[in-house]
Amino acid sequence: xLTEERHRYILDLLEEKDTVSVQEIxxxxxHSESTVRRDLTQLxxxxxxxxxxxxxxxxxxxxxxxxxEEKTVKFSHSKDRIAQFAxxxxxxxxxxxxxxxxxxxxxxxxxxxRPVTVVTNGVPxxxxxxxLHIETILLGGKIKQRTKAxxxxxxxxxxxxxxxxxxxxxxxxxxxxxxxxxxxVEEASVKERAIRQANEPYILAxxxxxxxxxxxxxxxxxxxVLITDHLPxxxxxxxxxxxxxxxQA
Amino acid sequence: xLTEERHRYILDLLEEKDTVSVQEIxxxxxHSESTVRRDLTQLxxxxxxxxxxxxxxxxxxxxxxxxxEEKTVKFSHSKDRIAQFAxxxxxxxxxxxxxxxxxxxxxxxxxxxRPVTVVTNGVPxxxxxxxLHIETILLGGKIKQRTKAxxxxxxxxxxxxxxxxxxxxxxxxxxxxxxxxxxxVEEASVKERAIRQANEPYILAxxxxxxxxxxxxxxxxxxxVLITDHLPxxxxxxxxxxxxxxxQA
DNA sequence: CACTTTCATCCAAAAACATTCAAAATCAAT
DNA sequence: ATTGATTTTGAATGTTTTTGGATGAAAGTG
Numbered sequence: 001x002l003t004e005e006r007h008r009y010i011l012d013l014l015e016e017k018d019t020v021s022v023q024e025i026x027x028x029x030x031h032s033e034s035t036v037r038r039d040l041t042q043l044x045x046x047x048x049x050x051x052x053x054x055x056x057x058x059x060x061x062x063x064x065x066x067x068x069e070e071k072t073v074k075f076s077h078s079k080d081r082i083a084q085f086a087x088x089x090x091x092x093x094x095x096x097x098x099x100x101x102x103x104x105x106x107x108x109x110x111x112x113x114r115p116v117t118v119v120t121n122g123v124p125x126x127x128x129x130x131x132l133h134i135e136t137i138l139l140g141g142k143i144k145q146r147t148k149a150x151x152x153x154x155x156x157x158x159x160x161x162x163x164x165x166x167x168x169x170x171x172x173x174x175x176x177x178x179x180x181x182x183x184x185v186e187e188a189s190v191k192e193r194a195i196r197q198a199n200e201p202y203i204l205a206x207x208x209x210x211x212x213x214x215x216x217x218x219x220x221x222x223x224x225v226l227i228t229d230h231l232p233x234x235x236x237x238x239x240x241x242x243x244x245x246x247x248q249a
Numbered sequence: 250x251l252t253e254e255r256h257r258y259i260l261d262l263l264e265e266k267d268t269v270s271v272q273e274i275x276x277x278x279x280h281s282e283s284t285v286r287r288d289l290t291q292l293x294x295x296x297x298x299x300x301x302x303x304x305x306x307x308x309x310x311x312x313x314x315x316x317x318e319e320k321t322v323k324f325s326h327s328k329d330r331i332a333q334f335a336x337x338x339x340x341x342x343x344x345x346x347x348x349x350x351x352x353x354x355x356x357x358x359x360x361x362x363r364p365v366t367v368v369t370n371g372v373p374x375x376x377x378x379x380x381l382h383i384e385t386i387l388l389g390g391k392i393k394q395r396t397k398a399x400x401x402x403x404x405x406x407x408x409x410x411x412x413x414x415x416x417x418x419x420x421x422x423x424x425x426x427x428x429x430x431x432x433x434v435e436e437a438s439v440k441e442r443a444i445r446q447a448n449e450p451y452i453l454a455x456x457x458x459x460x461x462x463x464x465x466x467x468x469x470x471x472x473x474v475l476i477t478d479h480l481p482x483x484x485x486x487x488x489x490x491x492x493x494x495x496x497q498a
Numbered sequence: 499c500a501c502t503t504t505c506a507t508c509c510a511a512a513a514a515c516a517t518t519c520a521a522a523a524t525c526a527a528t
Numbered sequence: 529a530t531t532g533a534t535t536t537t538g539a540a541t542g543t544t545t546t547t548g549g550a551t552g553a554a555a556g557t558g
Contacts, residue, residue, distance in 0.1 A: 002303045003546080004268045012457065016351070016421075017395055022504075032548040037505075053555065054504065123387070127372055130394045138372065138399060140389025140407050145379045150387055154407065158389050252536080271514075281538045286515075302545065303514065 001029065006039050007048075014049055014058045021055035078206045078229040083107040085247045086168050086204055086227055090116055094165040097194050098125055100149035100187075101170030103204045108132065119162060121155060121190060123148040144187070151186040159193045167198030169224070171205050173212035176237050179221050181214035188216035195219050202227055210235040250278065255288050256297075263298055263307045265482060270304035327455045327478040332356040334496045335417050335453055335476055339365055343414040346443050347374055349398035349436075350419030352453045357381065368411060370399040370439060393436070400435040408442045416447030418473070420454050422461035425486045428470050430463035437465035444468050451476055459484040 006029055013020045013028075025036045040056050043049050049056045083103060087110030090096055098104050100122030108128050111118065117135045120126050126138040141155030169191055173181035180203065182188045195201040201223060207230040226244045238244055255278055262269045262277075274285045289305050292298050298305045332352060336359030339345055347353050349371030357377050360367070366384045369375050375387040390404030418440055422430035429452065431437045444450040450472060456479040475493045487493055 002268050002270055002301060002306075004301050004304075004306050008267070019395070033504085034548050035546080038547085041506095123372060123376055126392050127376075127397060130372075130392045130397060133394060136392045137401075137403065138387070138389060138392050140387060140399075140403070143375050143379045143385045143387050145382060148376060148379060150389075152386075154386065154389070158403065158407070282514085283538055284536080287536090290516095 001031070003039070006031070006035075007043055010039060010043065010056075011048055014056065019052070019055060019057045024055070076206075079103050079106050081229055081247045082204050082206065082227055084110050085245070086202060087111055089202070090114060090166065092116070095119065095163075097162075097164040097167035097169075097198055098122065098129075099167070099169040099191060099194060100125065100147060103170050103206070104168050107168060107204075108134075119164065121150040121194075123150065139190075142186075144184075149187060149190075151184070151190050155190050156193050159190065159197060162197055164194075164198040165200065167194050167201040169195060169201060169203050171203050171209060171218065173214040174203065174205055174209050174221065174226065174235070174238070175211055175213050176221065176235065176241070178213045178217060180218045180224070181212070182216055182218055183214045185216050188218045191218045195223060200225065204228075206230075207232055210238075250280070252288070255280070255284075256292060259285075259288060259292065259305075260297060263305065268301070268304060268306045273304070328352045328355050330478055330496050331453050331455065331476055333359050334494070335451060336360055338451070339363060339415065341365070344368065344412075346411075346413040346416040346418075346447055347371065347378075348416070348418040348440060348443060349374065349396060352419050352455070353417050356417060356453075357383075368413065370404060370443075372397040372399065388439075391435075393433075398436060398439075400433070400439050404439050405442045408439065408446060411446055413443075413447040414449065416443050416450040418444060418450060418452050420452050420458060420467065422463040423452065423454055423458050423470065423475065423484070423487070424460055424462050425470065425484065425490070427462045427466065429467040429473070430461070431465055431467055432463045434465050437467045440467045444472060449474065453477075455479075456481055459487075 009029065010020065010025060022033060022036050026033055029036070040049070040051055044051045047059065050059050079102065083106030087107045090111065092115050095117045098107065098118050098120040100120070105122065105125055108125060111134055112132045114134070117137065118129055119137045119139065120129070121139045123138070123143060126136050129136040139150050139155045139158055141150045142152035144151055171180050172183060182191060195218070203224045203226045205226065205228050207228060210232050211234055221238060222242045224242065226238065226242065227247065228244065229247055231238065231244055231246055258278065259269065259274060271282060271285050275282055278285070289300055293300045296308065299308050328351065332355030336356045339360065341364050344366045347356065347367055347369040349369065354371065354374055357374060360383055361381045366386070367378050368386045368388065369378065370388045372392060375385050378385040388399050388404045388407050390399040391401035393400055420429050421432060431440060452473045452475050454475065454477050456477060459481050460483055470487060471491045473491065475487065475491065476496065477493065478496055480487065480493055480495055
């Protein structure tokens, strides 16, 4: 096989997979490690790829690289505080549920390199989790256009066969009288099920959610622990019926 | 055999394959190495090809040669042609399966505003489909970091309860002898299942996939219709055992 | 820290190369 | 058709490039 052909093959592999190992190439091409290493060295000097220990990765334009990183930044300060605290509750080898939504999304960067399995119904959540090399199971079902949340009967069905050590949920309305509420019927059903399947369900909510009541009830307040940046005076009564954690700003 | 004929033959080979080895030519033309080398030297001086150690490669316009950029664009052009044709096969009210992978991803823009339901195991696919307001079901399961494909037993389980009018699959290797193959075991299982659940399974593959053999077999070639930009001479035998559609470039 | 994997470097064997030369084929004139 | 000149061919030669294994150093893993 021609050097040229090997080079082409390696670059094509990279085009598909972003990274290749020396081992993989030696097996597929049936050439020695020495040869493959030489190939990689040459291709690197041509700026066609970047060598890494054990193989090579695709060369990215700086712009691309930046946008990858950028994904993990910027949330409102209160959301981020809540998320960071929630993530600190996660223990090694937990199997946790992370609900779709922006507050729970903010937790994900704080889970980096933790030995946990995450089940989620948030498509962007799953994507970021995978990027951070966290074992991730995405629930199946209908995808909701606006929020990229997975919902529907299929979702509930799969959920009903899972069990979580902890669940971290977003919620639109939290009220003493009407409990935990959300605007979408199908999403409510999924949330309800996830809370039921978790040993310790937590609700992540900034202060604006308290006193709000939405269309569908998901669960009673006393079923969950609430995590917030600040509990408004008007909702102080909640502390009588369930545990509320106020994260220091 | 005339010198002129040999030259023609060599250039034709290059047109097909981009690179040829001296050895290959000597075997096929049944002439000595000396002769073939002379041919190559002459053709190079006529700027019809570029010599490399062990053989020769196709001459490219300088612009092409220089930028990796163009190569990527060009590659995705054939993918795009294949994808566009595949999308044209979709009929109203179909329930189709769209496999994870870049070729099938290219189909999605062509499905915009079509009254179809799409089931997929590609996370980016589902995301784009939702953005284009197409009814989308994402399969559940483990998410694969590199490709963002959903795989694993959970995935197969849900798949087994679905039925599709058509399935559009990507594939890494297509060979007369070894059938349809792919490098990842779990992904292979999902693909196999999806093909089984579809009334009309299609394989989308550019010409580079033919003759390739990967680690795991997914299905036999005759189970599917192949859609490609160009079927290489060496794989013509495929037309005897299944339907192959070559999309005009 | 021990242990494994991957790495760069060196070297000898193998493959591919340019060059030379005599035989074979082609041509051009008789 | 035969001869001699010319071109093309394939084998032989020695040189250069490429290859794959061996080695110990470096990096990654637990």
